[in-house]
Amino acid sequence: MDDRDYEIIMLLAETKNITHAAQRLYMSQSTLSKRIKLMEKELGQTIMLRSRQGVHFTPAGEILITHAKSITQHIRTLKQELALDNGTVHGTLRLGVSINFAHFFLARTLQALKIHYPRITPHIKTNQSRYIYHALWHHQIDAAIVRGEFADWSGQRLHLFSEKICLIYSEKKDIDFRSAPYISRQTDLHMENSVLQWLRENNLSINTLNTGITVDGIQTVVSMVEAGLGWAIVPEICLSHFKGSVMPLNFTNGQPLIRNTYLLYTMDMLALPQLHAFVQFLTHHKGDLYV
Structure with a gap:
């Protein structure tokens, strides 16, 4: 063979x-x-x-x-x-990336990476975070940029940024959260549990809300809210161009609802010079890239 x-x-x-x-x-x-x-x-x-x-x-x-x-x-x-030549980092970086991170931040990340390491060739796989995490577990990628919490991860975890979770609705009309359509989407268990906890603390229940609209894709949710079709709870990452009302959410104890984004990798894979360089690059530049 x-x-x-x-x-x-x-x-x-x-x-x-x-x-x-x-x-x-x-x-x-x-x-x-x-x-x-x-x-x-x-x-x-x-x-x-x-x-x-x-x-x-x-x-x-x-x-x-x-x-x-x-x-x-x-x-x-x-x-x-063997591809290392005079201290210049070469090679293919197999990177799995959350769809939402890819939509809002991947281009600027790769653009900045190219300036610092022009001979690194990124090979990108995008999907929902849970599938990217699965690919990392099965060694199909070198590292993963995921959103949300993965408590069973025992490898290295670099925190990239946190963002607020917000309730949004159109400014075109007042809205009754109990009767107006709640526009929902599939997300990870941690995010879902946080939203459910906030609803309970505010005397709302997913079972009594008007939950007739469920879509796949955060941008679709935002577009439907802008059109006045209902309200939603979404992470702040998608709201830079949103035209409507935005209300950051807090639990009753004052703690804000947040969503974290991480780079996950293992120490073994740091033997790859291009991954080591990428980790160092994000460690030093995440504050400039993700503001």
Whole structure:
């Protein structure tokens, strides 16, 4: 087996789908299938089963995945360290980023990073924070920028910024929060629990609110509120151009509702010089980038 075989195994472990893996590898499904058969012949084991539901790895295949992760990481670390030239940091930075962070802050972050480290090549994956966190756990990315709390994370955590959680509604008309539509969206458990606590403390209940509107996307929420279609509770990150009323929320004890954004990574991955440089860059410049 060679480097390409290990890349194939890692992609199949991620996608669980022959078609999707073949597309990302820029090869035909038949070529990929032949490559898998050659691997199985070399190993003397069936490593995966195929069905209409996708790829299912056998116990032998699961062992192969574990070793493929280790081998590809060692090869990648070797190549990145060899790429260092006269103290200049080279290499690809595999970074997972929350969708909302990507929308509002990613461009300025990468622009500033390019000035300081022009030979770092960012490879960005964007998704909701919980999926980015999952990708970090499964070593699909080098580091993750996530929003919200992940209490089970045992690695390194760099706090980037905090923001207020606000109640918003249109200035076009007065609003009765009990009867007007509450525009909600899917979010993480910590944010959801904070909102529910604030509602309870203010004699409001999610069960008695007019909750007929649920959307996927924070910008959609803001647009609907601006149009006078209801009210919502959102983080401050999306309100720089909002035209309406904004009320930062506090619990009854005076503590503000806030949402934190973090860079998550592990000490092991700091062996990658480009990640080490990125961590140092954010440590020193986060106050300028995220104000």
